[in-house]
Amino acid sequence: MTIFNHNHTSNVDIDNRQKFVSYYPLALIIFGTALNLLNFSILWRPAFRDTHKRPTIHYMRTIAIFDILMLYGWNFDHFLYGAYGFTLSGYSVPFCKIFSFWNYFTCQVSAWLRVFICLDRYLSLSYLHKTWFSQSKNVITIIMCIITIATIISIHILLFACHYNIDGSINCQARLYEIYPIWDYMHLALYNGVSFIMLLVFVEIVQFKNLKFNIVLCQ
Template sequence: MSSVNTTSMTTIGPSRAAVITAHYSLILVFIGTSLNIITFIILCRSTFRNTKTKPIIHYMRTMAIFDILMLYGWNLDHYLANIHGFTFSRQAIPLCRFFSFLNYFAAQTSAWLRVFVCLDRYLSLSRLHRTWFSQSKNILIIITCIMGILLLLNFHFFLFVCYSRADGTISVSSWLYVVYPLWDYVNLGVYNCAPFIFMVTFNSGAIYHLIHLRYTSTIQNSRIQHKSISITLIITTFLFLIMTIPATVGYAFFPTANSTILHLLDGLLYTYHALSFPLYMIIFDEFQQEVFRMIT
């Protein structure tokens, strides 16, 4: 995910593996964007329109938007650097700062939205009545707070990162401090480590209560409606951990490793953010039914 690794490829001819991963990045942008737009449209249809009864839909819609944003920045620069020898980030300082910011902000926001999805599922399955965290209005407040906090955390990209060198070229580093690999370490904690701990904790509790629902009593029957969507979101969050941690660890601790391996790991990371539609189609019954209703 580091901008330094992406743009350094422009100085030498790309290998065959680099060309393949570069084209994959471009394909991922188009396919992932299309699938996430469809996902968002489906989640706005009548079945999911009543967010008072299904407030978690707010999270799912927002995740679809940020999964789209996740696919730009690094993927476009990776393709352009290897195939055409330039990147958007090196064309102008505003573009450099925006894409540097977007690469981290979108990823971290996507991760923390999933943390609160896990919390919501745990609370929905373990409580007889809705908590403050499960109210539709409060979920919108939570989403706004997540975005606001992470915007402030990464706002330094707009102030101190990217500058013009004496020869007129643009550096993606900072003139004030060593932003890379420092921010890759920060990103590892914010995007992976902390979310990993919370996701595993909440998912473990949710799984326990899902198993317990097999032996449900009359009182517990009111929570069966949460079962399908809970299983769907638990599976997607576990996939998030499996597919995103290797790339983040690689760029944080092994930035000088084989660039092809790092780009393959990045490809795996960004592939996850294009998988919501097929995953929902396979394991989320209500989503699947709404898709069929839309096309018939």
């Protein structure tokens, strides 16, 4: 009887953990979407509409959009797999191509938009006049360039990744070459490594300049 109760308790614990793992991504999608939509709506209020005065608003609005788009990639697949036993990326070859591209593309764009926000902040503190990077129309150009470059970097997934095996199952690799795990390492470098280092450098420089400025004011 004790063994039965122990096994029953263990099964319940495993089931609860599985439910948490399944529904946590869904909760992340719901709350993340709601909060980013709130953020996006705030950035369109009258106080933030003068993008010529505050060109970084363009970055922030775009980040809010891409942060929403990011939520519907891996998170949605994790939820579907845990709750229903399938994923959209494994549903068909077109879905596999689109979702695989989507997961990498949105993350990279979001990361590099943050880098350029920090760069803009650094330039604003370093120069008394507005630089080319701080012009509203040029910020839009930079955003479009980031999106375009991220598309070019990951476009090979749309073109070559995912095909049907002989048994009808979907293979996420390309027929001509092996995408994974090499592409995961490259994505890690682009999304986390290089962008994080640059962001950290700019943030530290900005903080140092702010500290130096405050010290001068106090003297």
